[in-house]
Amino acid sequence: MKRLALTPIQAFFLLVAAMGVLVLAVEASGNGYFQTFTALMLVNVMLAVSLTMTNGFTGMFSLGHPAFMTMGAYVAVLFTYPVGRKGFAMPALPEVIAQIHLPLPVAALVGGLFAALMGWLIGRLVVHLQTHYLAVATLGLIIVVQTFALNLDGFTRGGRGLTGIPREATLALIGVSTVLVIVLCWRIKHASLGRAMLAVRENEMAARCFGIDAFRLKITAFVLGAGIAGFCGALLPHVVSVMSPKSFGLILAFNLIAIIVVGGQGSILGAVIAAVFISLGSESLRMVEESTGVYGVTQVIVAVALISFLLVRPKGLFGLKEPFIRTS
Amino acid sequence: MSDYLIQQIVNGLSLGSLYALVAIGFSLIYGVIRLVNFAHGDLLMIGAFMTFGLVASDMVPWAAIPLLVLAGGFAAGGLIERVAFRSISGAPMITGFIVTLSASIAIQNLALIFLGSQPRNFNFPEVFRMRLPIGGADVALIDIVIPAVTLLCALGLTTFIRRTRVGIAIRAVAENPFAAQLMGISIGRLVFLVFGLGGALAALAGLFWSGKYGQINPLMGFLPGLKAFLATIIGGVGSLPGAIAGGYILGFSEIAFVGFLPPEYSGYRDAFVFGLLILILLVRPQGLFGEAEQERA
Numbered sequence: 001m002k003r004l005a006l007t008p009i010q011a012f013f014l015l016v017a018a019m020g021v022l023v024l025a026v027e028a029s030g031n032g033y034f035q036t037f038t039a040l041m042l043v044n045v046m047l048a049v050s051l052t053m054t055n056g057f058t059g060m061f062s063l064g065h066p067a068f069m070t071m072g073a074y075v076a077v078l079f080t081y082p083v084g085r086k087g088f089a090m091p092a093l094p095e096v097i098a099q100i101h102l103p104l105p106v107a108a109l110v111g112g113l114f115a116a117l118m119g120w121l122i123g124r125l126v127v128h129l130q131t132h133y134l135a136v137a138t139l140g141l142i143i144v145v146q147t148f149a150l151n152l153d154g155f156t157r158g159g160r161g162l163t164g165i166p167r168e169a170t171l172a173l174i175g176v177s178t179v180l181v182i183v184l185c186w187r188i189k190h191a192s193l194g195r196a197m198l199a200v201r202e203n204e205m206a207a208r209c210f211g212i213d214a215f216r217l218k219i220t221a222f223v224l225g226a227g228i229a230g231f232c233g234a235l236l237p238h239v240v241s242v243m244s245p246k247s248f249g250l251i252l253a254f255n256l257i258a259i260i261v262v263g264g265q266g267s268i269l270g271a272v273i274a275a276v277f278i279s280l281g282s283e284s285l286r287m288v289e290e291s292t293g294v295y296g297v298t299q300v301i302v303a304v305a306l307i308s309f310l311l312v313r314p315k316g317l318f319g320l321k322e323p324f325i326r327t328s
Numbered sequence: 329m330s331d332y333l334i335q336q337i338v339n340g341l342s343l344g345s346l347y348a349l350v351a352i353g354f355s356l357i358y359g360v361i362r363l364v365n366f367a368h369g370d371l372l373m374i375g376a377f378m379t380f381g382l383v384a385s386d387m388v389p390w391a392a393i394p395l396l397v398l399a400g401g402f403a404a405g406g407l408i409e410r411v412a413f414r415s416i417s418g419a420p421m422i423t424g425f426i427v428t429l430s431a432s433i434a435i436q437n438l439a440l441i442f443l444g445s446q447p448r449n450f451n452f453p454e455v456f457r458m459r460l461p462i463g464g465a466d467v468a469l470i471d472i473v474i475p476a477v478t479l480l481c482a483l484g485l486t487t488f489i490r491r492t493r494v495g496i497a498i499r500a501v502a503e504n505p506f507a508a509q510l511m512g513i514s515i516g517r518l519v520f521l522v523f524g525l526g527g528a529l530a531a532l533a534g535l536f537w538s539g540k541y542g543q544i545n546p547l548m549g550f551l552p553g554l555k556a557f558l559a560t561i562i563g564g565v566g567s568l569p570g571a572i573a574g575g576y577i578l579g580f581s582e583i584a585f586v587g588f589l590p591p592e593y594s595g596y597r598d599a600f601v602f603g604l605l606i607l608i609l610l611v612r613p614q615g616l617f618g619e620a621e622q623e624r625a
Contacts, residue, residue, distance in 0.1 A: 132565075143598050144603070254429060254433050303431070307415075
């Protein structure tokens with residue numbers, strides 16, 4: 001096939017150029033709505049790509065991303081919330097932390113590391129579970145984390161939520177992170193680590209017979225996914241300036257699954273494209289929702305569209321493939 | 329025994345029964361097609377709203393309402409099977425899983441659109457809200473009725489599965505769908521039946537749930553559905569007695585957690601339930617009554 005085929009290096013430069021143009025153009029437009037939307041869309045891309053690794057490469061079915069996002073978000077906010085107001089909003093915070101103010105990139109990394117650590121602790125318990133069980137256990141994890149966020153109101157203000165979080169998440173920061181996450185997942189997929197993950201996905205027992213430590217690989221994928229989710233979760237409140245225990249829940253988990261299923265459960269390019277289009281689609285549906293006052297339509301349409309899409313293309317857009325880019 | 333203890337036991341029995349009613353459906357469906365129906369919990373919500381509508385319409389005699397709710401639940405369960413499952417039969421498990429998740433999201437949001445997001449209050453008529461003195465405790469009549477009806481349903485269903493021709497066919501399909509088909513069993517019709525039966529029981533649970541807690545909303549089915557699935561896992565997926573036992577174990581431990589620990593912990597009740605699940609899965613991955621599935625190459 002003599003079709004468009006870039007080398008990975010060319011593809012990388014194309015990605016960087018496209019991201020640069022997007023960020024600069026949106027930044028230059030000065031339109032707050034566009035800026036917020038682009039930020040949310042790019043975070044969706046990061047989440048989708050990381051979930052493509054956790055679920056797509058290894059064949060696990062985790063719904064736990066929103067749980068790790070909530071963890072990352074609350075941990076990061078502890079360090080970025082205006083110091084003067086911490087005493088009022090987070091009375092339980094130890095004096096040491098209450099005095100610290102970290103810049104967002106550092107705080108988000110701390111949040112991501114915390115989520116990764118929790119992912120490691122939880123993953124050791126759950127990754128050996130089969131499909132349904134893992135899905136339910138991680139769905140349960142969302143509820144457990146929400147329960148804690150709701151009850152630890154000395155740190156989170158409970159159900160009232162935190163408001164006035166500084167909007168420090170610049171488009172440049174989000175754009176750079178997105179490129180890094182895509183490159184990281186791409187490198188993993190095409191290195192021995194990713195090949196081993198794909199082997200586990202296709203046939204776990206056969207992979208183990210080749211000496212692949214399936215348990216360790218799944219943990220690795222789970223922890224990396226949790227870390228990236230935590231990082232993304234940490235960025236989001238700094239885009240929209242509010243955070244509550246229910247910010248990231250079942251609906252988000254479902255939308256992320258919809259994105260990676262459409263993308264092809266293993267294709268990074270597919271996940272990126274699906275994330276962009278589903279973000280655009282649900283945003284325009286949301287505007288319809290607001291103008292007509294019929295809330296819930298978006299989710300119904302996404303759900304029905306997903307079922308129909310699966311009927312037509314059971315393997316998603318690209319399956320495992322990365323079209324337009326030479327991979328071997 | 330103190331009044332408090334009796335009260336807590338009755339609470340545990342009644343909550344456990346509700347979980348068991350929903351869990352039976354999960355287990356039946358999983359037994360036959362090896363698929364978890366995520367939309368199952370939403371049938372509880374559908375049952376609750378049917379009860380609400382029937383009570384509000386004031387046109388149906390009281391005795392007929394549970395029967396109508398059962399029939400409606402059967403139809404709703406069957407409809408989910410026809411619309412969502414029939415079209416994807418033969419697809420990989422993960423596809424089926426995603427389809428049920430989509431169905432659940434669609435049902436919840438359709439309910440939000442057509443029924444509104446405000447929780448509604450409604451109460452059973454005075455007769456059904458009677459309280460009985462048992463051993464010094466003051467027990468709500470409904471908390472006695474729920475376990476009694478659940479027991480009847482469980483017995484009836486077990487007999488149906490053990491004794492009748494259709495029940496034997498269901499077990500045959502659960503054992504080996506291919507061989508069952510060769511024996512002339514129509515799998516499609518059985519799957520429909522199983523979805524319907526599960527739906528009927530879940531809708532009945534919805535009726536009880538609304539009567540017990542007096543408040544309903546379009547998203548009410550999600551958490552009980554999830555917990556009923558935990559009950560199924562605890563008991564061993566695919567085993568009917570396991571599902572029932574799992575429901576009661578979950579109901580009792582939840583009530584014990586809330587009833588016997590200092591009140592500041594009661595906010596963590598849902599976290600506790602999922603912790604319990606993970607603990608049980610660690611010790612017995614196949615559940616208490618399930619048979620371990622051998623992994624073969």
